[in-house]
Every structure is written in C-alpha cells, then in structure tokens.
Amino acid sequence: MDAYDEGSNARHGPDGPGGPLRESPVGGGPPREGPVSAGAVPDDASPVAPAPEPGGRAAPAQEPASGGPATETPPAYPVGVPVPALTGIAALSLRHQIAAAFALAVVAVVACVHLGMVFLHVAPSNTVTKQHGRAIDEWIYPEFEQNWKLFAPNPLQQNIDVQVRARIRAADGGATETGWYDLSALDGAAIHGNPLPSHTQQNELRRAWDFYAGTHDNENRPVGLRGNLSERYLRRVVLLRLDREGAGGKGAVVERVQVRSRTTSVRPPEWSDEQVSDKPVLRELPWWTVPEEDLTDTRTTEASAR
Structure with missing residues (x-):
C-alpha cells in the first residue's frame, strides 16, 4: 500500500497527498512546515549525547569553543543576603x-x-x-562537709534550735546582758513563703552547729585538730547574726557570747507505735570571750554584705 493512499494513517500536507510533510519538533511543540533535510536538527531540540565509540566506550564530551566565557564560582552567600555575624568566643x-x-x-x-x-x-x-x-x-570543712543524716538507716529525727545571748558594753560605758535570740526561728521565718531562699538562710547556722557538735564531747571539750576551728567558726556566725539584729543598740560592743541548743524530737506518724519524749533538751555552752580580731572581721564582713 502506498503511504499516501486515502486508507492509510499517514499525515498529508495542506495541498493533498503530494504536498510537503509537517513534522512535529522535538518536545511536542506545534508542527513545523516544510521538508526536513537529512541530518538537520531543529533549533529548539535538546542536544543529543555523542554516540559511543566502537567497543562500548562513550565518546568524550565536546569542549566549549576556546575564548568562550569562563564559568565563575558562585559566592558563598548570594548578593544582598547579609553575612551572619560571629557570636560567642x-x-x-x-x-x-x-x-x-x-x-x-x-x-x-x-x-x-x-x-x-x-x-x-x-x-x-x-x-x-x-x-x-x-x-x-x-578543703572540705566546714563549707563542703557531707553526711548521710537525710537517709536511712538513721535519718535525722530531731529539731534543733540554736540560740545565743551576749554581754554587751554600751556606747555610754554601761554593761548589759541581752535575752536569748532564737537564730533558728529567725532563719525559719525568712525561709517561710520564700520560693528561692538563700543558701546561708538554710544551712549556715545549722552546719556551724553540726560542725561544733561533731568536734566536741558532751563536756564541750574539743576532740581532734578541728575543735578550735569549729568553735571559732560558730562564734563568728553568731556575732554576725547579733550585729544584724542590732543587739545592744548603735555603738555597742559585744564582749562575750553564750550559745545553747534546744532539741526536740519529731513526733512519729499516727500509724507508728514508736514512743518519743516531747520534752526539749537544752545544751548550754560556756561563755566565750570575743577576741578583737573576731569583732574586726565581723564588722568588715557585715559592711561588705550591705
């Protein structure tokens, strides 16, 4: 059958079966009129990869013509985009x-x-x-001492209040003795309702008393090399607290101090059969004479804190 017979599906030109063929370009665009010469490649056709050489090896790609524009390396940051500033170290x-x-x-x-x-x-x-x-x-004592009193088998089951009183030389030369200051109660009042209490309010006084009690016997005699250090540390802590409370008034000088502890047992829960005494136990320490160096250091520390 002839390709141009009426019964065939071949496409005919505008002038009939003998007219020029319409060939669709590569890519599915509108058909291009006119005859196509052998070997011609339409202008909008995609480039064709070079045919492989005999033996299965692909022919090398053609190099661009000499003298053409050189390919530039794109910048790290596009033009107009701000370069991020360095931060930190x-x-x-x-x-x-x-x-x-x-x-x-x-x-x-x-x-x-x-x-x-x-x-x-x-x-x-x-x-x-x-x-x-x-x-x-x-290195450890007294600020960083560690103990296991919070945990079993022997957790702390007592409330200990540290109290102090002083003999003071007033500004006019008269001597007087103060009443007992319950320093633990003052710390408790400062902590109560405070979501972020300071470390000194919670631990300074308690740790000072524990340090002293652990380095002295029941007769208040020092045991070991840290006995004198613990006594001086506790004395300075109570001096700071007395100065903060304004004991004796303005211009008064603390000459002697006496510290005591008031210990009461924590009541057991209702379901427990344990029986404990609710009577407080007092432990009074002897009167301590305050050295001049402690008074000087106390004033300097309190002035720095203010």
Whole structure:
C-alpha cells in the first residue's frame, strides 16, 4: 500500500497527498512546515549525547569553543543576603580568645579538684585518704562537709534550735546582758513563703552547729585538730547574726557570747507505735570571750554584705 493512499494513517500536507510533510519538533511543540533535510536538527531540540565509540566506550564530551566565557564560582552567600555575624568566643580578638580559654581551663581544673576532694571525703578509708587526709579536711570543712543524716538507716529525727545571748558594753560605758535570740526561728521565718531562699538562710547556722557538735564531747571539750576551728567558726556566725539584729543598740560592743541548743524530737506518724519524749533538751555552752580580731572581721564582713 502506498503511504499516501486515502486508507492509510499517514499525515498529508495542506495541498493533498503530494504536498510537503509537517513534522512535529522535538518536545511536542506545534508542527513545523516544510521538508526536513537529512541530518538537520531543529533549533529548539535538546542536544543529543555523542554516540559511543566502537567497543562500548562513550565518546568524550565536546569542549566549549576556546575564548568562550569562563564559568565563575558562585559566592558563598548570594548578593544582598547579609553575612551572619560571629557570636560567642569566636567574635573576640585572638588575645581575648586566649584569655577566655585559659579562664575556662582554670574553672574546669578547680571543678575536677573539688569533685575529687568530695569523693575522697565520702569514700571509705583508703591509701590516699590516709596519706592526704589533712589536706582533704582543710578543703572540705566546714563549707563542703557531707553526711548521710537525710537517709536511712538513721535519718535525722530531731529539731534543733540554736540560740545565743551576749554581754554587751554600751556606747555610754554601761554593761548589759541581752535575752536569748532564737537564730533558728529567725532563719525559719525568712525561709517561710520564700520560693528561692538563700543558701546561708538554710544551712549556715545549722552546719556551724553540726560542725561544733561533731568536734566536741558532751563536756564541750574539743576532740581532734578541728575543735578550735569549729568553735571559732560558730562564734563568728553568731556575732554576725547579733550585729544584724542590732543587739545592744548603735555603738555597742559585744564582749562575750553564750550559745545553747534546744532539741526536740519529731513526733512519729499516727500509724507508728514508736514512743518519743516531747520534752526539749537544752545544751548550754560556756561563755566565750570575743577576741578583737573576731569583732574586726565581723564588722568588715557585715559592711561588705550591705
């Protein structure tokens, strides 16, 4: 059958079966009129990859003509987009970066030493604690002492109130004795209703008394090398509190102080059969003469706090 017979599906030109063929370009665009010469490639056709060489190897791609425009590397940030500014240590100069790195290194070393000292303090006795026990105690006591009174098998089951009174030399030269100041009650009132109480309000007085009680016997005689240190520490704490409460009035000088504890047992729960006494137990310490250096240090510390 002839390709141009009426019964065939071949496409005819506008002039009939003998007219020029219409060929659709590559990509599905409108048909292009006129005859197409052999080997011709339409202008809008996609480039054709080079045919493989004999043996299955692909022919190398054609290089662009010499003298053509060179391809430029695109910038890291497009034009018009602001470059993000450096922050943190990277924004500092080299000298300040070195100083910051040195400070961080010092903080890291101190933190590691502190954690190591606390670990050795709470760890069972070993060779290191036997050889360097004094250095460990000097680092830990009295601020960082650790104990297990909060946990079983023997949690703390008593309320201890620390109280103090003083003999004062007034500004006019007269001597007087104050009443008892319940320092623990004052701390409790400051903490009550405060969602973020300070560490000193919660622990300073309690830790000072625990330090003293742990280094003295029932006759208030020091036991070990830290006895005198604990006595001086407790004395300075109560002096600070007396000065804060304005004991004796303006210009008064504290000459002697006496500390006592009032211990009451915590009542057991209703379902418990345990029986405890609700009678408070008092422990009075002897009168302490206040050295002049303690008064000077107390005034300096209180002035700095204000």
